[in-house]
Amino acid sequence: MTAADPVAFVRSLRAVRSYRPDSVPPETVAELLEVARWTGSAHNEQPWEVIVVRDRVTLDALAAAGTWTKHLAGAPLGIALVLPGVDPLTEAFDEGRLTERIMLAALGRGVGSCIAWFDEPEGAIERARRLLGVPPDRTLRTVLALGYPEDRRVSSAGNPGPARKPVAAFVHDEHYGRR
Amino acid sequence: MTAADPVAFVRSLRAVRSYRPDSVPPETVAELLEVARWTGSAHNEQPWEVIVVRDRVTLDALAAAGTWTKHLAGAPLGIALVLPGVDPLTEAFDEGRLTERIMLAALGRGVGSCIAWFDEPEGAIERARRLLGVPPDRTLRTVLALGYPEDRRVSSAGNPGPARKPVAAFVHDEHYGRR
Numbered sequence: 001m002t003a004a005d006p007v008a009f010v011r012s013l014r015a016v017r018s019y020r021p022d023s024v025p026p027e028t029v030a031e032l033l034e035v036a037r038w039t040g041s042a043h044n045e046q047p048w049e050v051i052v053v054r055d056r057v058t059l060d061a062l063a064a065a066g067t068w069t070k071h072l073a074g075a076p077l078g079i080a081l082v083l084p085g086v087d088p089l090t091e092a093f094d095e096g097r098l099t100e101r102i103m104l105a106a107l108g109r110g111v112g113s114c115i116a117w118f119d120e121p122e123g124a125i126e127r128a129r130r131l132l133g134v135p136p137d138r139t140l141r142t143v144l145a146l147g148y149p150e151d152r153r154v155s156s157a158g159n160p161g162p163a164r165k166p167v168a169a170f171v172h173d174e175h176y177g178r179r
Numbered sequence: 180m181t182a183a184d185p186v187a188f189v190r191s192l193r194a195v196r197s198y199r200p201d202s203v204p205p206e207t208v209a210e211l212l213e214v215a216r217w218t219g220s221a222h223n224e225q226p227w228e229v230i231v232v233r234d235r236v237t238l239d240a241l242a243a244a245g246t247w248t249k250h251l252a253g254a255p256l257g258i259a260l261v262l263p264g265v266d267p268l269t270e271a272f273d274e275g276r277l278t279e280r281i282m283l284a285a286l287g288r289g290v291g292s293c294i295a296w297f298d299e300p301e302g303a304i305e306r307a308r309r310l311l312g313v314p315p316d317r318t319l320r321t322v323l324a325l326g327y328p329e330d331r332r333v334s335s336a337g338n339p340g341p342a343r344k345p346v347a348a349f350v351h352d353e354h355y356g357r358r
Contacts, residue, residue, distance in 0.1 A: 006283070006284075006286070007284045007288060009188075010214055010280055010287060011213060011214045011217050015219060033346050034190060034346065035189055035190045042296065046343060048349060049350070050351070052350060054353070082355065089268065092268045093275040093278070096274060096275020097275040099272070099275070100276040100279040100280055101189055104185070105189045108186040117221065132354060134355045142272075164216050165225050167209075167212050170215075170225070170227060172230040174231070174234050174237065175312045176311055176317075178312075
């Protein structure tokens with residue numbers, strides 16, 4: 001995918017939950033990891049580690065582990081995000097930045113993506129942690145599911161996705177409460 | 180800025196801390212707010228509100244309020260991110276996604292940006308909260324400083340910025356600890 005207008009490109013990112021079985025080529029994965037590498041972080045600490053998961057058995061088990069993780073069962077690729085667990089709020093913020101950067105880079109290669117969060121049910125995180133061998137002192141919360149979209153539409157073209165609030169509902173002018 | 184290769188575009192985002200005094204035109208601000216509007220969030224809750232700040236006195240006072248906020252003094256535009264304060268970790272993650280999306284959209288219009296965090300010193304957040312009128316039950320932590328870069332380089336071209344770990348230092352293969 002080219003992006004003649006980068007703002008339209010950035011705006012067009014949407015969650016994609018159904019994937020074709022085709023694997024994502026290693027050179028594309030390498031590009032996503034380079035983008036991960038260059039993502040900004042608080043005080044440039046680059047606190048993240050990632051686990052690249054292509055094993056079907058592991059991906060299916062991860063899908064079964066959580067309430068909001070089912071789309072991993074159809075994904076040919078997962079990228080698990082591991083944080084040090086030292087400064088939870090700052091790390092969650094950096095994790096969000098990293099997530100968005102990887103998802104946008106994937107979009108740039110026609111690869112759809114969707115976040116899988118292991119926050120529910122109780123015990124989901126522990127199951128994911130065991131499947132991936134993540135030590136108890138590290139934070140694991142998110143696995144990105146990635147793959148070529150089943151309907152071949154990776155962005156919002158013709159597929160606006162869930163509704164959004166109007167701009168006026170969340171924007172204040174100079175001071176909170178002033179519209 | 181066009182982005183013939185969107186992956187290169189996404190990878191090129193860097194913090195820009197010195198700005199020309201030129202204001203960011205309202206139509207560009209409107210585009211950034213549209214991108215904010217379409218950013219994904221957990222369960223599509225779109226938990227954020229933003230405050231668009233152009234007032235010089237307010238921006239200078241925000242710059243003076245924190246240890247890591249000085250670059251707001253030279254910025255013609257600030258976008259403050261306000262979260263509901265109900266689910267801090269999830270909101271911090273969504274705030275990181277929103278931050279990255281706004282910064283990338285700005286890059287797409289040649290506008291440089293840098294995060295200002297009010298985590299230090301003690302009391303910085305309270306000062307920022309008063310300046311912007313943010314109610315005590317809402318979370319305010321981040322103001323994005325935005326403006327055209329002083330050196331006219333908004334991305335990494337010729338300016339690689341702070342070093343990063345090699346990919347091998349943070350990537351695991353299938354299982355934590357396996358390289």
